[in-house]
Amino acid sequence: MSSTADAIFEMAFDPRSMRNPRSLAYKRGVKDALYNAERADNDPLITLPYVEGTAEADAWYSGNNEGRQLARKWSLYGHL
Secondary structure, three states, X not given: OOHHHHHHHHHHOOOOOOOOOXXXXXXXXXXHHHHXXXXXXXXXXXXXXXXXXXXXXXXXXXXXXXXXXHHHHHHHHXXX
């Protein structure tokens, strides 16, 4: 993962924040979306690593949605 994607992720999940805890599947979805937003054209997209219809897949999709929002906000404003 790129250093920008790592930095965005670390800011979003800073342990000092008042944010509600999230599952590992949710956080993986966020990281995967951030990676996908910054990947080079020849890099493969990261896709759902869980079985459809499971709680992990639902959490990953939710995290992936947040990750796409974070990447968009970063690209527009340069901060979260």
